[in-house]
C-alpha cells in the first residue's frame with residue numbers, strides 16, 4: 001500500500017480520533033423519551049424472540065455494526081474483528097467507505113476480510129453519494145455484499161480542510177438504486193435526516209434509510225481536531241439528533257424502512273429507537289471503542305451482556321418480539337414535544 005496517501009491517512013486519523021472523543025456518557029438524547037414498563041408482562045424471558053427481518057434475511061438481533069473503516073493496516077484488523085464478532089452474534093456488518101478501494105484497488109484486502117471472516121453473514125458495502133452505479137456495483141461484487149450503504153456526509157466534507165465543495169448526489173443515488181443488484185440503504189454519518197431529505201430520497205426510488213443522527217460519533221469534532229486552523233465543532237448544532245430524526249420519519253414509516261444509528265450506548269437506547277420506528281439499530285463508535293480500548297474477546301463478553309439486558313428490558317415492557325416493542329407506551333419530555341410541534345410531526 002502507498003504510505004503517504006492522504007485519504008488513507010485520514011481514515012487512520014478517524015479511527016483514533018473517534019476513540020479519543022468516545023464517551024460512555026452519551027449526549028442525553030434518549031433520556032428525552034421514557035418507556036413505561038408493564039407491571040403484568042405475562043411472559044417468560046426464555047420465550048423472548050430477538051430476531052428481526054433485515055432486508056429480507058432473518059438476523060438474530062435487532063442491531064448491526066455500522067460503517068467504520070477500510071483502506072489501511074489498522075482497518076484490516078478492525079474489519080476482521082468486526083466480521084468475526086458479527087458472525088458470532090449473527091448480525092449484519094458494514095464496511096467503511098470503499099472510495100479508497102475504487103481509487104487504489106491494492107487496498108482491497110482491508111475490505112475483503114469482512115467477507116472472509118463472515119462467509120455466510122450479512123455484509124454491506126459502502127460508498128459515498130459521489131459514486132456512480134458502476135462503481136457501487138464493483139464494491140458490492142468485491143464483498144459479495146448483501147446490501148449497499150450510500151453515505152451522505154456533506155457536513156463532514158465541509159468541515160474537512162481537503163473536503164468536497166460540490167454536492168450533486170441525487171442523480172447518482174437514483175442510478176445506483178435502479179442498477180445495483182442488492183438493496184440500497186442511504187445513510188447519514190451522524191448529523192441526522194429531516195423530512196425534506198426523506199422526501200427527496202423517496203422521489204428517487206429509495207426504500208431504506210439509516211437516519212444516523214447526532215449524539216454519538218461527531219465528525220464536526222473529529223474534523224476540527226484534524227484541522228489546525230479552524231474549530232468547526234459548532235457545525236454539529238446544524239444537525240438533528242437521532243431521536244429527532246426518528247420523529248422526522250413518522251410520516252414515512254409506511255413508505256420507507258427506517259434504520260437508526262448515532263450515539264447508541266445501551267440496550268435501552270436500542271429499545272427506544274425500535275419503539276420510535278427503527279427496524280434495526282446500528283452502532284459504530286461503541287463497538288470500535290471496545291475493540292480499540294480492550295480486545296475482541298472483551299467485546300464478545302460486552303455484547304453477550306448487551307443481549308441479555310436487551311431481553312431484560314423487553315420482559316419489563318411485556319414485549320415477546322421486536323414487533324411487540326412498537327406497542328409499548330412512551331412519553332416525550334417537553335423539549336421533544338416542542339420539537340415535534342414545530343416540525344408538525346404531532
Ligand code: FNR
Nearest residue numbers: 018067096097151189212216217262263283284285
Ligand atoms: C464512521 N462512519 C462512517 N459512515 C459511513 O457511511 N462511511 C464511512 O466510511 C464511515 N466512517 C466512519 C469512521 C469512524 C471511525 C466512525 C466512528 C464512524 C459513521 C458511522 O457509520 C455512523 O453513521 C456514525 O458514527 C454514528 O454512529 P455512532 O458512531 O454514534 O454509533
